[in-house]
Amino acid sequence: MSAIIIRTGIEHMDIQMIHRFLSEDSYWAKGISYTFVEQSLANSFCVGAFIGDQQVGFGRVITDYYTFGWFADIFVLPEYRGQGISKEMVGHIMGLPWSKRLRRKMLNTSDAHGLYRQFDFKDLKYPANVLEVHQPDVHLQVRE
Numbered sequence: 001m002s003a004i005i006i007r008t009g010i011e012h013m014d015i016q017m018i019h020r021f022l023s024e025d026s027y028w029a030k031g032i033s034y035t036f037v038e039q040s041l042a043n044s045f046c047v048g049a050f051i052g053d054q055q056v057g058f059g060r061v062i063t064d065y066y067t068f069g070w071f072a073d074i075f076v077l078p079e080y081r082g083q084g085i086s087k088e089m090v091g092h093i094m095g096l097p098w099s100k101r102l103r104r105k106m107l108n109t110s111d112a113h114g115l116y117r118q119f120d121f122k123d124l125k126y127p128a129n130v131l132e133v134h135q136p137d138v139h140l141q142v143r144e
Helices: 015-025 034-042 085-095 113-117
Strands: 005-008 045-051 054-063 068-076 104-107
Touching: 005 085, 015 034, 015 054, 015 068, 045 085, 054 085, 068 085, 085 113
Parallel strands: 068 104
Antiparallel strands: 005 045, 045 054, 054 068
């Protein structure tokens, strides 16, 4: 495997690739519009994994940089999985000074519990205290 380079900032992200993966291959954002993806990245801390100039992984954190961060859209392209790339991206985020001071970090996953447990993510301590408005298909209903 070639060396993985971690880059941050939307200006380094391959938004076309990210949109294609999210809209076609993800289980959580199928059909999402390019505008939704572009705007979500513009309002997040973005991290990408690169081999040379090719982006092979992505993740973002929706955060105020002081108290809270929601980890979202973390993925590695299928042909690059199993090489520790997700772990490298999440580890990079977790090691940043602003990330270390966050009071709460949260995420939602259906299939990567093992990855996140390595970084001390746990089941909700008081799930009855967490409320949500859940609109999983809103990206299919709102067109911009």
